[in-house]
Amino acid sequence: MIQEDIYTLLESYSPMGVDEYFRLAMYHQDYGYYHRKIPMGQEGDYVTSPEISQVFGELIGLWCLDVWQKLGKPEKIALVELGPGRGTLMTDLLRAAQLDHSFARALEIHLVEISPTLRSQQHQRLSTYSPTWHQELSTLPALPTLFIANEFFDALPHKQYEAQDHLWYERLITCEEQTLTWTRAQEPTTLPFQADPQTIIEIPQEGEIILNQMSTHLKAHQGAALIIDYGSHREGGYGDTLQALYRHQQCSPFYWPGQSDLTFQVNFHHIKKIFDHHGIPEIHGTTQGDFLQKMGIMERTNQLAEKHPQAALASFRLISSQHMGQLFKVLGAASPHIQLIGF
Numbered sequence: 001m002i003q004e005d006i007y008t009l010l011e012s013y014s015p016m017g018v019d020e021y022f023r024l025a026m027y028h029q030d031y032g033y034y035h036r037k038i039p040m041g042q043e044g045d046y047v048t049s050p051e052i053s054q055v056f057g058e059l060i061g062l063w064c065l066d067v068w069q070k071l072g073k074p075e076k077i078a079l080v081e082l083g084p085g086r087g088t089l090m091t092d093l094l095r096a097a098q099l100d101h102s103f104a105r106a107l108e109i110h111l112v113e114i115s116p117t118l119r120s121q122q123h124q125r126l127s128t129y130s131p132t133w134h135q136e137l138s139t140l141p142a143l144p145t146l147f148i149a150n151e152f153f154d155a156l157p158h159k160q161y162e163a164q165d166h167l168w169y170e171r172l173i174t175c176e177e178q179t180l181t182w183t184r185a186q187e188p189t190t191l192p193f194q195a196d197p198q199t200i201i202e203i204p205q206e207g208e209i210i211l212n213q214m215s216t217h218l219k220a221h222q223g224a225a226l227i228i229d230y231g232s233h234r235e236g237g238y239g240d241t242l243q244a245l246y247r248h249q250q251c252s253p254f255y256w257p258g259q260s261d262l263t264f265q266v267n268f269h270h271i272k273k274i275f276d277h278h279g280i281p282e283i284h285g286t287t288q289g290d291f292l293q294k295m296g297i298m299e300r301t302n303q304l305a306e307k308h309p310q311a312a313l314a315s316f317r318l319i320s321s322q323h324m325g326q327l328f329k330v331l332g333a334a335s336p337h338i339q340l341i342g343f
């Protein structure tokens, strides 16, 4: 039985860092979540913005068009989506891109995706655009680039550390007799943060590598990045943010490893610092609600609602502070002299 096997696997790694637990539960090629499930949509465990309304991807398409124009309309530009899910955002974005045929012709589509199940869904929906798939960013072409990442950075492994007596100790997970429990390392770890009592911090090592690659790529080839996720722009850690969703219900991150979706809240302050460190000059942050309103969500929704009245409710979910408008944040970063719209 596959579920017993995942516990045997977890026991063989026990005690393990939170990042290791995440990798095994999410990425393992026999037992991992991404190899066994279609995570998003009504049948999955959660719904993302592009799955709620087509307007989301369309407005991001207009954002991309604006950056391309400000870059001087390069003949070729790479459009790179990180973690494209079912390919919905990209489908809506590319439809909107047809508003300007030269822009649509300039686009070269690159998808960074780890899940074989989702890759095949993306293939079904996007094959007419001949996308290239990548396992990671080092194989991207040397072109001006537009990076798009919606709910990608929350889906990457993080390490956790807790402070005691002004020292940091890594939080670990043990697995014995199919039961998972928290523990912590015996020896402290040196980290460049002050270990205030009772604090937990999270370090997204893979995310940092990807952000460094994005920054280097933007510096070398020009372009912009748009990152949208559940998290905060505030400085400082916010404790243990690991959460699990199973069939749209929140559950313990130890519930059904490999079957429930694990995520962390994204620390946008940390992302901004990485872009800053690389000297990326234009960095802006806001909420999803503000961004979409500045991008013209109301106008587009009114237009759509004439034929599809449900469009109004869908847009409301994206921008209202009771739903995704406040909790989700947006960060834009760009080459020198590109004044980004939406902020």
Ligand code: SAH
Pocket (backbone or CB within 6 Å): 034, 040, 048, 049, 050, 051, 082, 083, 084, 085, 086, 089, 112, 113, 114, 115, 118, 135, 149, 150, 151, 152, 155, 156
């Ligand atoms: N952007 C989509 C999906 C978000 S879910 C949407 O908004 O609907 C997270 C996505 O990131 C999935 O496509 C998942 O398979 C992908 N992913 C997770 N970890 C990854 C990694 N390390 N490398 C590449 N893709 C990854």
